[in-house]
Each structure stands twice: as C-alpha cells, then as structure tokens.
Amino acid sequence: MSGDTTVPNGASPPAIFGVHPSIAVTLALITPIIFTMVAYPDTFSLSWNEGRGGFIFAMAFIAAELIGVNRPVSKAKFAVVLGLAVATIVYFVALPFGLRQSIEDAAPAYNVELALSWVWMWDFIVMALFVGSSLTVLFGRRWYKIAPAGAIYLVGSAVILSLDAFFPYDTLGPLQFIVPIYLQIDQAVINFIDSTITNVGPLNPDNPVPPASARGNLLVLNGLKGPFALQVFWPSAGVHSMIIYTLVMLAFLLKMEIPLKRKLIYFAIGTFGTVAINVVRIIALSLYALVVTTKVSEWEAFHSVAGEIMFLPWLAIYLGIVMYAESKRMQRMKRASASAA
Numbered sequence: 145m146s147g148d149t150t151v152p153n154g155a156s157p158p159a160i161f162g163v164h165p166s167i168a169v170t171l172a173l174i175t176p177i178i179f180t181m182v183a184y185p186d187t188f189s190l191s192w193n194e195g196r197g198g199f200i201f202a203m204a205f206i207a208a209e210l211i212g213v214n215r216p217v218s219k220a221k222f223a224v225v226l227g228l229a230v231a232t233i234v235y236f237v238a239l240p241f242g243l244r245q246s247i248e249d250a251a252p253a254y255n256v257e258l259a260l261s262w263v264w265m266w267d268f269i270v271m272a273l274f275v276g277s278s279l280t281v282l283f284g285r286r287w288y289k290i291a292p293a294g295a296i297y298l299v300g301s302a303v304i305l306s307l308d309a310f311f312p313y314d315t316l317g318p319l320q321f322i323v324p325i326y327l328q329i330d331q332a333v334i335n336f337i338d339s340t341i342t343n344v345g346p347l348n349p350d351n352p353v354p355p356a357s358a359r360g361n362l363l364v365l366n367g368l369k370g371p372f373a374l375q376v377f378w379p380s381a382g383v384h385s386m387i388i389y390t391l392v393m394l395a396f397l398l399k400m401e402i403p404l405k406r407k408l409i410y411f412a413i414g415t416f417g418t419v420a421i422n423v424v425r426i427i428a429l430s431l432y433a434l435v436v437t438t439k440v441s442e443w444e445a446f447h448s449v450a451g452e453i454m455f456l457p458w459l460a461i462y463l464g465i466v467m468y469a470e471s472k473r474m475q476r477m478k479r480a481s482a483s484a485a
Contacts (some may be wrong), residue, residue, distance in 0.1 A: 157216035165217040170210045172225045173278055173294070174203045176232040176271065183236065192198050194260075194448060198301045201456050205392075206275065206294035213290060215281055217258065225278045232274040236267075251309075259310045265305035272298035292395035293463075300388040309382075313377045323381045327358035330426045334365075334434070344368065344434045350407060355434055367434025372443075374433075382422030385455040389418045396463055402470060421458050425450050 160168040179201045182189060189195035208235035235243070247266055251259040275295040279287035321387030338344045345366050357364045365372040393414050398406045432446050 157214060158186050160217060160219060160222050165215065165222075166211050166213045168222060169213075169225070169282060170215060172222065172229055173206050173210070173275055176231045176236065176274060177203045179233050182368050186328050187450065195264065198268065198297070199271065201401075202271065202275070202294045202297050202301075204460070205297050206291065209291035209293055215283065215290070224281050228274055228278050228281075232270060235270050249411075254310075256309050258309050261305045261309040261312070263317050265309055268298050268302035268305060272302055288395060289399040292399060293392055296391045296395040297388060300391040303391075304384040304387055310371060314319070320378045321374050322383060323361045324379060326381050326423060326426055327361065327376060329364050330363065330422055330430055331356045331358040333427050334430050344431065350476050356430060363430070365430055365433050369434070369436070369438045372433040372438045376426075382418075382425060382455070385422060386415075386418055389414060389455075389459060392459065393463075396466075400470065405481070414462050414466075417458060418455070421454050428454075 157165050159165065163171075180196055180199060187195040188200065189197050205301065220289070245262060246261050248259050251262045254262075256262045272295055275298060276287075279291060279295060283290050333352050333353075334344065341398040346368070353366045355366050357366075363369070363375045363376060365374070393411055397411060428444075428450060429447055433443055437443060441446045
C-alpha cells in the first residue's frame with residue numbers, strides 16, 4: 145500500500161484520533177450518506193429509480209468490507225478523505241438551492257426521456273466518485289482488492305438509472321428480450337397454482353378463464369379481486385438487478401485469491417439464483433394483484449419495493465455463503481498441509 149507501512153499479523157494498526165482506522169475510514173466514507181438520510185429522509189424510497197434508497201445498501205457494502213480491515217492509514221490521507229466527504233456533502237446541500245433544478249433543466253439538451261431518473265443518476269455518480277476516489281487515496285490503485293463492492297454498487301446503480309433515463313420502457317431492445325420469457329414462466333406457474341394448489345382466479349364454470357395470460361410483454365390477470373392488466377418493460381423485469389449482480393459479483397470475485405474455475409462456478413450459481421429471484425418477484429406481484437388488490441396505487445406501492453426486498457438480501461446472503469465456503473476450504477487446505485508436513 146503506497147505510503148503506509150504494513151502491520152504484522154495479529155498487531156493493530158495505529159489509531160486515527162483514538163479510533164481503529166477501519167472504523168474511522170468507514171465512518172468517513174458513509175458520512176455523506178448519513179447526511180442525506182438526516183437532511184432528506186423522504187427521498188429514501190426502496191424503489192431503485194425513485195430516490196436514494198440504494199445509498200443504504202451501498203453503506204452496508206462499505207461497512208461490511210472495511211470494518212475489521214487491518215491496514216494502517218496515515219492521518220494525511222484520512223484528512224484528504226474528510227475533505228472529499230465535505231465536498232460531497234456540499235453537493236447535496238446545494239441541490240435544493242437551485243442545483244437540482246439546473247440538472248433537471250439540462251436534461252432536454254441531452255435527449256433525456258425520463259428526467260427523474262436523470263436527476264437521481266447524478267446523486268449516484270457523485271457518491272461513486274467520492275467512494276472510489278477515497279479508496280484510491282487510502283489504499284492506492286489496488287483498492288479494488290480491499291473494498292470494491294460499495295463503489296461498484298453505486299456505479300451499477302448509476303448505469304441503470306442512465307439506461308432508464310435515456311432508454312425507458314421498451315426502447316432498448318436487447319434488455320427487453322428477457323421479458324416475454326419471464327412472463328411465460330409467470331403464466332405457467334400462476335395457472336399451475338390455480339389448477340392444483342389453490343384457487344386464485346374467478347370461479348365461473350360456464351366461462352373458465354385462466355388467471356394469467358401472457359403475450360409478448362403483456363400480462364393479463366383475472367383474479368379474486370377482478371381483472372388486472374400489465375405492460376412489462378425491462379426495468380420492471382429485474383434486468384437492473386442482473387446488471388448490479390454482475391458488477392458486484394465480478395468485483396467480489398476479483399479480489400478473492402481462488403482458482404478461476406471456482407470463480408466461474410460461483411458466478412454461474414449466483415446468476416441462476418438472481419434469475420430465480422426475478423421470477424419469484426414477478427410471480428409475487430401477480431399473486432398480489434390476483435389475491436390481495438387490484439387498486440393501482442396499492443399495487444404500485446408493493447411493486448416499488450418488491451425487487452429490492454428480494455434481490456439485495458439474496459445478494460448479501462449469497463456473498464456470505466461464498467465467503468464462508470472459501471474460508472472453510474482454506475482451513476481444510478491448511479490442516480492438510482500441516483498434516484503432510
């Protein structure tokens with residue numbers, strides 16, 4: 145690590161103002177997020193494209209990777225990070241005083257289709273630049289070997305918001321192709337549930353209508369609460385979660401010292417799991433309309449949080465499983481090596 149001495153195994157690095165450097169660095173990096181939570185609490189919706197809810201998960205990634213890192217950090221570098229944190233907070237302070245309006249007014253000049261996603265995108269870009277720059281200052285060019293997940297998550301969120309801003313709905317064909325496949329699976333599962341497990345559609349023997357019917361990106365539901373029709377576009381099909389999974393998982397595997405074959409296996413398993421979570425989410429949204437309510441406002445409220453509620457815990461649990469499995473494997477290898485010696 146450039147400019148800092150190494151710490152022997154088992155020894156603690158010098159404290160920063162009486163605090164372990166990993167704690168001090170973590171607090172410095174999450175300070176802008178904490179500021180926005182206090183200053184603008186109403187912007188922290190869990191929906192991926194309706195606020196700063198993603199900051200919470202970025203904060204969790206940062207803390208999970210940095211707390212306990214046994215690396216020394218000079219006070220000079222820490223002071224630079226504090227300066228960057230102050231500059232980032234100044235950006236958030238300036239937003240309600242005309243900066244947000246200026247960003248929104250600039251949208252037409254760049255042919256932005258959804259101005260709201262454009263505005264939120266800049267929040268994630270600023271936070272990603274702050275976290276990435278701070279980690280570079282603290283740990284050098286190989287910071288991605290230490291704590292990449294938070295910065296990568298922020299970058300991934302910014303990329304998704306930019307795609308939504310410039311290519312909303314079905315304007316980006318390559319991302320839309322997966323939607324009909326998901327809806328066909330949803331149709332099959334819903335109709336199977338209705339025919340073999342429990343009734344979720346209207347009971348009309350003279351005119352039997354399947355509770356779910358999908359064609360292209362259209363899904364028509366006939367449930368206990370009445371009919372409900374959906375036109376599904378790529379952001380609502382979980383494509384954003386697949387992109388974020390890919391970025392975070394690649395960053396996570398990049399810093400792990402394991403054989404390439406094992407990395408590919410872990411990545412493939414995680415990809416399958418993320419696809420499964422997306423399918424479960426669409427099925428849950430369908431059942432909500434079939435059984436609970438067809439009121440658009442109530443359904444939208446559930447829809448806005450269902451993706452993150454399912455995907456992000458899955459991602460955290462899967463990363464934890466991979467870390468646990470590799471830790472156990474390393475312990476077995478050390479025991480076998482000691483026995484052989």
